[in-house]
Each structure stands twice: as C-alpha cells, then as structure tokens.
Amino acid sequence: MSKVLVISGHPDLQKSFTNTVILEELNSALSDVEIRRLDALYPDFKIDVAAEQAALVKADLVVLQFPFYWYSVPGLLKQWIDDVFSYNFAYGAEGDKLKGKDFLLSFTIGGPEEAYGPLGNNHFSIEELVKPLQQTAYLAAMNYIKPVYTHRMVYIPGVYNELEDVQGRAKEHATRLISQIEKLTNSAEVRIQKFVSEWFEQFDQLPQESEFFTNSLAEDINWVMPEGAFSGHEGFRSWYAQARESFKPGCDHDVEQLEIKATENGFQADLRIRLRAETYETSVFKGESLNLLVNEVWQIGLNDSGDILLNDYRVVPVAN
Numbered sequence: 366m367s368k369v370l371v372i373s374g375h376p377d378l379q380k381s382f383t384n385t386v387i388l389e390e391l392n393s394a395l396s397d398v399e400i401r402r403l404d405a406l407y408p409d410f411k412i413d414v415a416a417e418q419a420a421l422v423k424a425d426l427v428v429l430q431f432p433f434y435w436y437s438v439p440g441l442l443k444q445w446i447d448d449v450f451s452y453n454f455a456y457g458a459e460g461d462k463l464k465g466k467d468f469l470l471s472f473t474i475g476g477p478e479e480a481y482g483p484l485g486n487n488h489f490s491i492e493e494l495v496k497p498l499q500q501t502a503y504l505a506a507m508n509y510i511k512p513v514y515t516h517r518m519v520y521i522p523g524v525y526n527e528l529e530d531v532q533g534r535a536k537e538h539a540t541r542l543i544s545q546i547e548k549l550t551n552s553a554e555v556r557i558q559k560f561v562s563e564w565f566e567q568f569d570q571l572p573q574e575s576e577f578f579t580n581s582l583a584e585d586i587n588w589v590m591p592e593g594a595f596s597g598h599e600g601f602r603s604w605y606a607q608a609r610e611s612f613k614p615g616c617d618h619d620v621e622q623l624e625i626k627a628t629e630n631g632f633q634a635d636l637r638i639r640l641r642a643e644t645y646e647t648s649v650f651k652g653e654s655l656n657l658l659v660n661e662v663w664q665i666g667l668n669d670s671g672d673i674l675l676n677d678y679r680v681v682p683v684a685n
C-alpha cells in the first residue's frame with residue numbers, strides 16, 4: 366500500500382458537522398494514513414513548514430480535506446499552501462519534491478448542485494472554481510485526480526438542513542472518498558489484475574447491455590479479433606452483437622497466463638485465455654462446443670480518476 370496523507374483544512378473541527386465525520390471514517394477505514402488537523406496544529410496560523418514538507422515527501426497520495434469557503438479553501442489551508450509549496454520544494458529549479466504524487470481534493474459544499482452552473486446563483490461549476498488548485502498541482506508536477514465533493518452540507522439548526530441528513534451525506538462522501546483512495550493506492554498491476562477478472566466475469570455472462578465494457582474502452586479503441594478489426598465504441602457494439610448471437614451466456618474464460626508491463630503510455634497486458642463455450646445452432650459455429658486457446662494483447666491507460674481504459678485490444682488464436 367502506498368502512503369496517504371490527509372491535510373484537514375477546517376479552521377475549527379469542534380464546530381464541524383461534516384468534515385469531522387469524514388475524517389473519523391477515513392481514520393477507521395484506512396490502515397496507512399496520516400491525518401494532519403491544521404486547526405489543532407496551527408491555531409495561530411504559524412505553519413511548521415519543515416514538518417509539513419517532511420510529511421508530504423513521505424506520501425504517495427495527498428488529500429486536501431476542507432469545507433468550501435468563499436468558493437475556495439479556508440484561509441488556514443491557503444496559508445498552508447502558501448508556506449509549504451515553496452520555491453525549490455514544489456516548484457523552481459530544484460522544486461521536484463512533489464513530482465508524481467497524486468493530489469486529491471475532497472470537500473464539502475454548503476450550496477446545492479443547481480446553484481453551481483451558468484444559470485445558478487453561483488454562475489460557475491465547481492470544477493471551474495477549483496481550477497487554481499488544479500493548476501497548483503500541475504505546477505508542482507503532481508497528478509491532479511478528479512475531486513470528490515458533496516453539496517448541501519451546511520447545517521444551521523432550524524435554518525438549513527437536518528443534522529441527520531448532512532451527517533448521512535458526510536458518510537456517503539467518506540465511502541466515495543475511501544473507494545477512490547483504495548483505487549489510487551493499489552498498485553497499477555493489482556488494479557489491472559482485478560480488472561481482468563471482472564472483465565471476463567462479465568464476458569462469461571454476455572449481458573445484453575454493453576456499458577460495462579464500453580465504460581472501460583477508449584473512444585477510439587482498436588478492437589482486433591480473429592473475425593476482423595473494429596473501431597471505436599460503435600465497432601465494439603457491432604462485434605459484441607455478433608458475439609451474443611454466437612455464444613450462449615455462461616461461457617468460461619479461464620485466464621491461464623497474465624503478464625503486465627509498463628509502457629511509455631501506460632501498461633501492456635499479455636494474456637493467455639482458454640475459452641469454453643456453447644454456441645447457437647444458428648451461428649457460424651452451428652451449435653458446436655468450443656474449447657479455444659487465444660493470446661490477447663491489451664494496451665491500457667489510466668484516466669484521471671484512476672480507472673482503467675483500454676486503448677487497443679487484440680486477440681490471436683493459438684493452435685491447440
């Protein structure tokens with residue numbers, strides 16, 4: 366597991382109804398996490414830069430956890446960024462100390478979803494409003510991960526929301542955040558291995574809807590099969606329709622070998638798959654029971670949420 370550092374930027378967690386719940390959930394769910402509560406460490410705003418930089422250097426994933434204040438981070442967290450992301454640490458000639466680390470914003474927002482858009486009171490989307498933080502990550506050569514945030518988190522007794530509703534939303538937020546952290550901190554190899562098993566479990570069932578597959582295919586996927594080459598999601602769907610007309614659901618894809626290596630643009634997986642399937646009388650296989658061995662080569666990228674995206678998928682039969 367990689368090391369996770371959570372910086373809590375709430376100015377007073379004793380008065381928090383939601384950030385405090387999220388931090389408690391993180392603390393009990395994650396084994397290798399350091400949570401730094403800036404309000405307890407620096408009530409006077411005097412940040413210990415050396416201590417904060419040392420914590421950052423050890424981390425693989427940095428999570429900023431905060432309540433959304435005036436369309437941005439609270440002052441205490443801004444002070445932390447100003448002091449800690451210093452010249453020759455986060456940027457500048459020798460400023461490569463954060464390079465390659467994942468950077469994830471996790472925040473609670475008082476206002477509702479519909480207020481954040483061109484027709485809403487707040488005019489801009491949340492993604493637009495957090496762009497200065499996104500660019501901060503880029504300047505520090507960090508990987509900016511899609512943020513996790515939740516609306517309607519303000520609680521003012523008798524005025525806005527019910528306590529149990531905002532705390533319920535805080536728990537849901539924590540669940541999403543924990544799953545994102547787990548996804549990011551599992552090594553790419555482990556994630557690809559898990560993905561391969563899920564992929565073939567679905568293929569064994571041949572569901573009517575193909576979203577599970579297309580969600581993990583690049584828009585311009587090259588899908589190269591013994592029966593021909595197909596391109597993009599449309600190409601995949603037409604191949605998949607043919608496959609569903611040939612194979613009966615409940616086939617068995619056995620992963621006999623799987624080798625994963627890093628490439629310039631992501632990863633390559635080399636697979637040896639044994640397929641046992643029953644076929645329809647009306648298909649080209651004329652009801653024959655199949656037992657085939659194929660080699661597959663997948664070119665894999667990871668999107669900004671850490672999800673797997675297949676760019677190129679080739680299947681070549683092996684002589685039995």
Ligand SMILES: Cc1cc2nc3c(=O)[nH]c(=O)nc-3n(C[C@H](O)[C@H](O)[C@H](O)COP(=O)(O)O)c2cc1C
Binds near residue numbers: 382384433437473476
């Ligand atoms: C000083 C201040 C500024 C705030 N600014 C915003 C804002 O710009 N947009 C918004 O939707 N909510 C805003 N809120 C509401 C907070 O985002 C909300 O109360 C907070 O996320 C709840 O977290 P907590 O329960 O952990 O304190 C603001 C609240 C305070 C106190």
